[in-house]
Amino acid sequence: MRMVSAASSDDLAPHSLHRIQHSLCPQNAVSSPFCTSSGSMSSYTCATKIVVRLTHFGALLPPPSPLLLLCLLYTQIFAFVQSITTHKKLREMGYDVEIHLVDTEDGYTLALERVPHSRSNQIVGSPVLLLHGLFSNSLVFALNRTSLAYALIDAGHDVWLYNSRGAGLSREMTNEPLDRQSWEYSFHEMGVYDLAACVDYIANTSRKKVNIVGYSLGGTIALILLSERPQYNEKIATSVLMAPAVRMKNPKSPLNTELLDIFDFFPYTTNPDATLKSIRKYCENSEKALRNCRLFLNFVNGVETNMADEAVLNFLASFPQPVSSKTLKHYVQGLMMGDFRKYDYGTKVNIIRYNDTEPPAYNLSRITSSVFIVGSTTDSIVTIKDIKWLVSRLRNVVEVNSIKNVRFGHISYIADPSSKELVVDYILQKLNSTKEDKEEKSWLNPTSVLSAKTENDRDHKSNSKYHGAHETSSQPTIILKTRDGETRALSPNQSHQMSAFSKTRKETESSSVALKQKNILAKSLNVANGLSTVPTMTSSMCLIEDGHLTGDGILDYLTEQNDYLVIGCMGMQGVGKSTLMSKLCNPFDNKKEIFKVQNLDNIITSTHCTSTFNLYVSKNRIFFIDTPPLLSPSLMEKLIYQEAKKPPFSSGANQVFSGGSQITSGDFSSTENALEITSLQTAAFLLSVCHVVLIVQDWFYDPNLLRFLQTAEMLKPPMPTTSRNEELTEYFPHVVFVQNKAQYSDYTQNMISTMQDVYNQSFLRSRLQIQSGIGIAGGTVLNYLNSCSCGDPINLYVLPDLHLQARKDFVNGHPGFNYLMEKFKRDIYGIQKNPLTHAPLSEKNWFHYSSKVWDAIKSSSFFHEYDRLLSKLE
Known part of the structure; x- marks a missing residue:
């Protein structure tokens, strides 16, 4: 696994850049200096001329389209302004923020930004996980003071902000950033892997039940998790879905149809932060440029938005985020089939994966947890007809809030000032009415930190993670974020992208300050949740031998928490018990054997291999017991x-x-x-x-x-x-x-x-x-x-x-x-x-x-x- 490194569009191969430009820029612009990757004309001049050309010729040319922005994305970057991130925005508003890193089952690392309590009350409330939409990250929930994240925090909720794989802070991947294998996923994997890992992590860290608020794509992955892994219905208290992009058979926006022309060219850059800085700088350049940026948002929204200028700039400072081509293709397949189905790999691969020529539909009837849905009659992307179709297939929809007689488009849910009254207040009311165990809000410590690491520790983890070098920490890494801008910590590969996390900070930090910080973090570990860092087992240990439960050293690997799972295995000789248990413990490492397995000598001599009861405790607090035949x-x-x-x-x-x-x-x-x-x-x-x-x-x-x-x-x-x-x-x-x-x-x-x-x-x-x-x-x-x-x-x-x-x-x-x-x-x-x-x-x-x-x-x-x-x- 490797963090996406900072780079410019020059890192793309010349033929790839040329292909991208021909596909994304207007044909006559490609032959002009406006869309070249080099030359005297800057990317801002290029974008300005194309925007002007498309917005002022009226009926002669199509209206502003996503192609304008995408042309801008692939031009050379000259911006050096500071980008806006969610945790920076939250700290500016006076909130304490933590960043938690969560590893998924298929090898990605996601970043969750957490605000455990309000500014005036140290009590940690019920957890709420916010799921953003396509092309965006967690910043969409913190664009302005009336945004959903602030309202939930001030209402006493423990707010967690999700960043999908490849977006925002979640850029650590299994392969190189521009390797196709790193982007071999659709929103299906986001649901069954990413959201499952996040829900498990939040449930273990804060409370048993998690509330989910999903917007657009966020609603999609929430429904996928609850239908594909129905056991998670027991872990999720309430789901509030804003314009869930499940089926878009009745779209009115040209944005959906034009996706067909661009889905082969994502991720669009190795350095999305530089691109986003460029967009923000362009929009700040003049009133005319800001007006053009607003026109683009109006086009995507489907109706005119009433966003303040600052909200427009903040939104375009994080939009669009990288997204896989497979995710876009999956949406396009749903658009063409008019159904909510798994990814279509083609007839041959479908037969292998699904044992059918067609991809199966998601079984939404398996969702049993409470669901609230919010929709708008003027949303041109997820229409009311699509929402009615979804409601007819769900068993436990408590209420549908249909916004009528108001110009309220797809982006309006997160960016329009009217969303405070129409959406945010509604969500607060529903979450508060379904909040369980209100009297138990104070059982959790004000700040929950299971594991904290310095940047050097994180570097060591990044380099050794897939080489069996697991020394400590039974939980996914959490990096404790302070409100001081000079002491923020990020993962190592992102640290050299942003000045706040550059090497300058390391060079100016004295050893005494570092020691003090280390002591503070150590104290936090001992206090939070009553847990302390425990070593991680590298192989199984003997539990019972010679008729006695020995357990020598096993207690060193156990904690006082009671959220664990014990799995035992038994069978006859040579059936593959130990191999099966090793695969359950460590499915991605075929060479490492947690439990000793039969060798050729055992097979030839017909002798058994396992002679004692052996126990292995994984970092996810799962106990595996292998027994003699x-x-x-x-x-x-x-x-x-x-x-x-x-x-x-x-x-x-x-x-x-x-x-x-x-x-x-x-x-x-x-x-x-x-x-x-x-x-x-x-x-x-x-x-x-x-x-x-x-x-x-x-x-x-x-x-x-x-x-x-x-x-x-x-x-x-x-x-x-x-x-x-x-x-x-x-x-x-x-x-x-x-x-x-x-x-x-x-x-x-x-x-x-x-x-x-x-x-x-x-x-x-x-x-x-x-x-x-x-x-x-x-x-x-x-x-x-x-x-x-x-x-x-x-x-x-x-x-x-x-x-x-x-x-x-x-x-x-x-x-x-x-x-x-x-x-x-x-x-x-x-x-x-x-x-x-x-x-x-x-x-x-x-x-x-x-x-x-x-x-x-x-x-x-x-x-x-x-x-x-x-x-x-x-």
């Missing part, structure tokens, strides 16, 4: 070998250890029973301390494994909740069946339907949760595998052979391991976990509780009674 033949061989070597009249001193369990020949009636009961104790332990238990097998179906799981459920002893309260409670986790190394035939509708029927019938009377709303047959993984074709979905995932699909002659019959693994991981991470006990357990308390559970299982009489039963049946 169940009913392992190699373990049986060791046990028989030990029995053969035992001297006569021995009282059972010789022992064999199965993972964490201690097998003593004198404890059970036979070696076979000893092996089975030890495996049952392993299963009972996972069923007692995990939120999710993965049952991995590499063929369908093994009746012995199903019988074994039913027996483990029966023998699992109820656990006392605390040492003082000996009330017994029965807890049952989510159980997910994973068929690993699947073949082509396993992805047919008949096969999936058969699998689900067998599991449903086998666990008809079981209390294990096998229907948790996730699985391959839910219609969200593969379009043709749904409840209509396969029956009611259960927690079943079918994953292909990781090594087999690397062959070129291998026919998948599915989108591939990486795609299915990503879907599997998202569903597991987003599952609705159930409390292990009546009282919430912190991470450290969970460890002590696990020790208590393990002791109770080892001493339980149920297993000895079962041994006697087995001996009678032999």
Whole structure:
């Protein structure tokens, strides 16, 4: 991953610049000196003449269009004025601002600007996430004193401002900034990856429920998240959507149709800040220039805007932001199809991705959280007809606020002075009326800082992030922003773009000041949220060995917070448990093995690899537990070998250890029973301390494994909740069946339907949760595998052979391991976990509780009674 570096349009290859100019500038302007990248005529003269030509010839030429601005964007930049950013604007208004960096699942880094409280009250209120529109960033919510961000802050909300990938401060990418792979995303990825990461981060940092206010594109990605990952409906309290750009079948603005001509040329520059400075400087040049800029905004808005001059300049100082061509193409596809569908890759790729020739429509009926929608009858981009179409497909629309009898266009929601009365006050009213737990507003500290780093620390992170150099910080990086303009910090590659973050600051800073700042940040870490920085595990650690829960050093990696997820895994020998768990922990690094996996020697000698209970804690506070194989033949061989070597009249001193369990020949009636009961104790332990238990097998179906799981459920002893309260409670986790190394035939509708029927019938009377709303047959993984074709979905995932699909002659019959693994991981991470006990357990308390559970299982009489039963049946 790399931050977009500062550059000018000269960095573009000459042929690329020439192609851009021919596509974006009027034809006769390309042949004139007005649109050249060099020469004596400046970019401002070029823009002025083109604007004048298009605005003063009346009917002879088309009205002002986006082509004017886009021509300006690709001319050489000569501006040196200071750009306007959201955090600067907020600080100028007297607010304390934090910048939080959030890593997405697919490798992007997003910047969230946070104002946790108002200027007059240090109490942190309910969180509100503001989502901006296309071509813009978070500044659109802070253009003037009546803007939405200020109103929410002053009303006591904890305001978070989102910057989409590639825009504003969110410019850290997986590849080079002009590499096509860096821009291989549409608003679909913004919804399922970006917004999901932001909601999780805000929920972990401030409160459980997050309110969302989305404008245009922001409304689009909010609906995508809630429909594609319905578990997030539980994390979002209220969504207020202003002109959600979901379907634009009835546009009245020429802006939409002209997108078809320009979508191949984004991102438009390696240095968007310099371009935006140029635009602002041009608009400030004269009254005539400002009038031309206002004409352009009126054209985009569809109606004349009443924006103040300062608001016009502020808006054009951040508009347009870079955007991917795929995002624009996705919007154009929706415009042409008149529907809200996933990205259309073409017939061949659609069949691979969606198992259909056409992209599937987003299932908006899966959205269950409260939704408010704001629209305008004079909006020429998202019309009232489009909003009515959207409302007819949503199940939980609380109210639609239709703005009538007022000239109120698409930009008016965020920039027009009348928006204060028509939109802002309405949003405040709805958020306040649905605000939950008002009396709990003061439970959070005034400033929440989970991790703070100096610029040098951030440089080190940027250079080592994808080389396994994770030393500290269990949360995404947060850079603490002060109100002093001389001590602001940004990510390293942006720091040499803006003078406020230049090397001059580093050179003038004395060592004593740096030490003082470091001490202040250290104190902030210890205070905020009751959390301190904990080290990050680089590999798994032994949890249970030789029949005892050891956990040496594990407590050093645990905290006192109680927002975590425990995932356990069990299965027979050689089915791929450890490989699957390593992929869940670290899906992007194929070389790094969190858990030790079988090697060639293990396969040749038919021996098992995992011999102990191993625990790994990820930086996202997810606990992964890998266990020894169940009913392992190699373990049986060791046990028989030990029995053969035992001297006569021995009282059972010789022992064999199965993972964490201690097998003593004198404890059970036979070696076979000893092996089975030890495996049952392993299963009972996972069923007692995990939120999710993965049952991995590499063929369908093994009746012995199903019988074994039913027996483990029966023998699992109820656990006392605390040492003082000996009330017994029965807890049952989510159980997910994973068929690993699947073949082509396993992805047919008949096969999936058969699998689900067998599991449903086998666990008809079981209390294990096998229907948790996730699985391959839910219609969200593969379009043709749904409840209509396969029956009611259960927690079943079918994953292909990781090594087999690397062959070129291998026919998948599915989108591939990486795609299915990503879907599997998202569903597991987003599952609705159930409390292990009546009282919430912190991470450290969970460890002590696990020790208590393990002791109770080892001493339980149920297993000895079962041994006697087995001996009678032999």
